[in-house]
Amino acid sequence: MDNEAIRCPSCGQLNQCAQATANAPVEHCWCFDITVDALALTQLPAEQRNRACLCPRCAQGLHEPASD
Structure with a gap:
């Protein structure tokens, strides 16, 4: 499993995507x-x-993105 595929590209948290973690069709x-x-x-x-x-x-x- 690609670690990048299981993380949200916006916030970096786990994206909970069934397709990214499945070993079979979702x-x-x-x-x-x-x-x-x-x-x-x-x-x-x-x-x-x-x-x-x-x-x-x-x-x-x-x-909400973190403020600077």
Whole structure:
């Protein structure tokens, strides 16, 4: 299992992706039941897109980036 594939590219937490951790075809994952926030995807740097799934909080736009 690729460690990068199991971490959210936005916040670094475990993304809980069934597809990233399964050794067989996945019939269900939490992401099948939500609408992913489009803004959350566009805020990812291009090199991080399509490499790993967002976590449930980031996918729903609930993760607030840490302030500087």
